[in-house]
Amino acid sequence: MKIAESTLTCLVGAIDTMTPTEFSKAPGTYFTRNRKAGFKSVILLSIGALKGTTFEHSRRFFMAAGCSPDMAPSQSALTQQLQKFSSDAFPTVFHHFNSQFECKTFEGFQLLACDGTGLAFNSDWDYDCFVRGPNKYFGVHMMALYDLGSHKYVDAEMQPARLKNEYETICLLCKRQNPPGLKRLLVADRGFGSYNFYVHAQNTENSFLVRLSKTQAQSIAGGAAQLRKLGETFDVCLNLHLVRHHRKTQYLHQDDLASYRVIAPYTQFDHLEHLHDGAQYPLGLHQS
Numbered sequence: 001m002k003i004a005e006s007t008l009t010c011l012v013g014a015i016d017t018m019t020p021t022e023f024s025k026a027p028g029t030y031f032t033r034n035r036k037a038g039f040k041s042v043i044l045l046s047i048g049a050l051k052g053t054t055f056e057h058s059r060r061f062f063m064a065a066g067c068s069p070d071m072a073p074s075q076s077a078l079t080q081q082l083q084k085f086s087s088d089a090f091p092t093v094f095h096h097f098n099s100q101f102e103c104k105t106f107e108g109f110q111l112l113a114c115d116g117t118g119l120a121f122n123s124d125w126d127y128d129c130f131v132r133g134p135n136k137y138f139g140v141h142m143m144a145l146y147d148l149g150s151h152k153y154v155d156a157e158m159q160p161a162r163l164k165n166e167y168e169t170i171c172l173l174c175k176r177q178n179p180p181g182l183k184r185l186l187v188a189d190r191g192f193g194s195y196n197f198y199v200h201a202q203n204t205e206n207s208f209l210v211r212l213s214k215t216q217a218q219s220i221a222g223g224a225a226q227l228r229k230l231g232e233t234f235d236v237c238l239n240l241h242l243v244r245h246h247r248k249t250q251y252l253h254q255d256d257l258a259s260y261r262v263i264a265p266y267t268q269f270d271h272l273e274h275l276h277d278g279a280q281y282p283l284g285l286h287q288s
Contacts, residue, residue: 011047014096015040023089030084036062037073042081043093054078094156104149109185109207112154114173114192116143116166119158128160143169145177145186166192167268171200178204185209190216195242195261196269203271222258242269 020031020039031039037058045061058072073081103110120139121129129138141164144156155176157169170192177184186201186208193210201208212220220238241253241260251260263269 010100011093011097012044014093014100015043017096018043018089018092023086023092024084025086026084035073035077035081036071037078037081042078042085043089045078046082046090047093098152098154101150101152103147103182105183106149109183111148112145112177112184112186113148114143114145114170114186114188116141116164116169118142118161128162131161141166143173145173148187167194167196170197171270174200174206174208175204177206183207194267195263196267196271199242199269199271219261222261242271244269 018040021027024030024039037045041061045058048061049057050060054075055072058075058078062068062072105111118131118139118141120137129140131137131139139161140158141161142156142158143166145154146152147154155173157172159165159169170186170188174186174197177186184206186206188208188210190211190213193212193216197210198208220240239259241251241256242263243251243260244263244265246262248257248260251257253259
């Protein structure tokens with residue numbers, strides 16, 4: 001069997017495990033009538049959309065199924081059917097489909113690359129998706145995790161373009177990558193490094209490799225002078241304590257004040273907010 005055929009078989013198999021009762025907004029009401037665009041055909045049609053309008057793709061889809069082009073539902077009918085799905089329907093297809101393929105590792109680690117991109121839509125979908133500038137458009141920002149060994153996407157998160165927050169999203173993706181018995185290494189470029197992400201990765205037992213800007217490297221090292229002392233090439237382990245204030249007399253480790261890093265009040269950090277004012281959070285890093 002060709003790769004394309006076997007992949008399609010896996011996709012159809014993933015869709016066949018789903019029912020309208022589990023993945024519609026009104027179980028027992030939606031997808032109960034016998035329509036041209038039923039529950040499973042709408043999912044497959046949406047995932048397999050090609051270049052062109054929705055109506056053109058719908059006609060190709062039903063012709064490939066051996067039906068007359070006149071049998072294809074209208075664009076408005078497809079839109080109405082799509083609005084009946086619950087929010088977890090398509091993510092479930094994605095994860096069921098992915099689970100059918102082998103996970104390849106490197107030195108015992110699943111290598112996951114993280115990055116984001118903008119997607120434009122020719123629609124006034126939502127005001128939060130509106131992007132101002134010389135070329136105004138509506139769009140969303142997508143961040144994805146890509147398995148470098150298996151060459152497949154394992155997770156993704158989408159946000160309205162105006163509300164994108166890559167620092168927050170990488171933490172969310174990190175928390176969702178916690179399958180038992182599998183070691184993971186998250187690889188990210190500059191722009192993703194933050195103490196919040198490091199702690200989320202530490203708490204979910206995920207390893208990480210993040211490229212840092214000079215400013216970020218100085219912050220972790222304890223200042224520009226300390227970074228210069230390390231030289232051009234270095235490989236050090238750091239045990240840090242993260243706090244929200246500069247009151248050194250309240251630090252618990254008075255004999256190791258150099259290990260403290262202050263997180264500004266306006267910087268998101270999910271692990272100190274509900275603790276007392278003098279709280280600190282331990283963090284171990286390997287900087288090279």
